[in-house]
Amino acid sequence: MTAIDAAELRRRTRELLAAHPPATTERTDFLRARFDAGLAWVHYPAGLGGLDATRSLQPVVDAELAAAGAPDNDPRRIGIGLGMAAPTILGFGTEEQKRRFLRPLWVGEEVWCQLFSEPGAGSDLAALGTRAVGADGDWIVDGQKVWTSSAHVARWAILIARTDPDLPKHRGISYFICDMTDPGVEVRPLRQITGEAEFNEVFLTGVRIPDSRRLGPVGAGWKVAQTTLMNERVSIGGSRIPREGGMIGPVARTWRERPELRTHDLHQRLLTLWVEAEVARLAGERLRQQLVAGQPGPEGSGMKLAFARLNQEISGLEVELLGEDGLLYSDWTMRRPDLVDFTGRDAGYRYLRSKGNSIEGGTSEVLLNIVAERVLGLPAEPRNDKDVAWKDLSR
Numbered sequence: 001m002t003a004i005d006a007a008e009l010r011r012r013t014r015e016l017l018a019a020h021p022p023a024t025t026e027r028t029d030f031l032r033a034r035f036d037a038g039l040a041w042v043h044y045p046a047g048l049g050g051l052d053a054t055r056s057l058q059p060v061v062d063a064e065l066a067a068a069g070a071p072d073n074d075p076r077r078i079g080i081g082l083g084m085a086a087p088t089i090l091g092f093g094t095e096e097q098k099r100r101f102l103r104p105l106w107v108g109e110e111v112w113c114q115l116f117s118e119p120g121a122g123s124d125l126a127a128l129g130t131r132a133v134g135a136d137g138d139w140i141v142d143g144q145k146v147w148t149s150s151a152h153v154a155r156w157a158i159l160i161a162r163t164d165p166d167l168p169k170h171r172g173i174s175y176f177i178c179d180m181t182d183p184g185v186e187v188r189p190l191r192q193i194t195g196e197a198e199f200n201e202v203f204l205t206g207v208r209i210p211d212s213r214r215l216g217p218v219g220a221g222w223k224v225a226q227t228t229l230m231n232e233r234v235s236i237g238g239s240r241i242p243r244e245g246g247m248i249g250p251v252a253r254t255w256r257e258r259p260e261l262r263t264h265d266l267h268q269r270l271l272t273l274w275v276e277a278e279v280a281r282l283a284g285e286r287l288r289q290q291l292v293a294g295q296p297g298p299e300g301s302g303m304k305l306a307f308a309r310l311n312q313e314i315s316g317l318e319v320e321l322l323g324e325d326g327l328l329y330s331d332w333t334m335r336r337p338d339l340v341d342f343t344g345r346d347a348g349y350r351y352l353r354s355k356g357n358s359i360e361g362g363t364s365e366v367l368l369n370i371v372a373e374r375v376l377g378l379p380a381e382p383r384n385d386k387d388v389a390w391k392d393l394s395r
Helices: 006-019 027-036 055-067 079-092 095-107 221-237 248-257 264-291 299-327 347-358 364-375
Strands: 112-115 131-135 138-145 156-162 173-179 185-190 199-210
Touching: 006 027, 006 055, 027 095, 079 095, 079 112, 079 156, 079 173, 079 221, 138 156, 138 173, 156 221, 173 199, 173 221, 248 264, 248 299, 264 299, 299 347, 299 364
Parallel strands: 112 156
Antiparallel strands: 131 138, 131 156, 138 199, 156 173, 185 199
16 A cells, blocks of 8 residues: 555645645544545554544645644643543553444544542552443443543543552553443532642442453553553643744743843743743654654653643743732633633733643642663662552552
């Protein structure tokens, strides 16, 4: 088969636009047609939204569609599905699972959430206690998950649960797809320091999951979860943004538009953070280019570390730059938003929301360990529980 190149992608994209003009085609219909044409994520297999092309060619398609005013799939709203569930399903799902879930996931017809962290298993995720017990070809799941973004709007969840408590904690876990509308799934809001409740806690009581919705072999859930977690850190810390995108953009605009706020000290700090933000942006571009060759590696942990630190330092500088205006906060209304927005609203919101960046998607302390051990090759920390059955661990 002839390799797909940029010229061929442009031709196929223009054919899509001719057959489904964005101005007269309903948004969902256009997105479905784009997926079926293999132009959703071109590096995915043919028939699953792609054309087996190289990942680096995706911007060719995106540019043609943007120039034509074509709708996108609102990636911020479905980020967990796109950045975490999809690559995991592609890597470990059956053909039936791939064909059932990937199209509505990409189109945005079905929102996904992540049921990983628990009240007693956050940084040490492998210590999770949610149980999945086999029953007549199904699995009965009981437990509690926490810090679940978008659970209140999600149809599906990626879930890890303990299927064998007699094995050490990393080896007795299995990975499932959970229907959030099933009986026994209860979602409760967790109000944050911003006033919003984008996070939730999820209680699972006797939830029945068919074995056909298991991803990977029984007991291999930790291995499957590593694909999810590595992609999560890349999607959080290495997302594609333009120069002065993200947190640094509002600060730079305020600096230019309000010269009366400037001081020499603030100028030096802004210059330093601007350069660091640009270095992080370019490092993210390089990381995405490396993804062309295969799965994301531990480098994504480094990117996520930089993302958290920079967001917190930049938002702190923004509040200080604004002086008394930086102390204002527009709205404490309790809301359950449809998407996670790190940079939205005003300076006060950005300052408060950024505090969560060093916790969500892997705490900075855990990511420092990953970078130390898997990037720098430093000795691993002693782990006394490595070969101890989960049921025998002290909790």
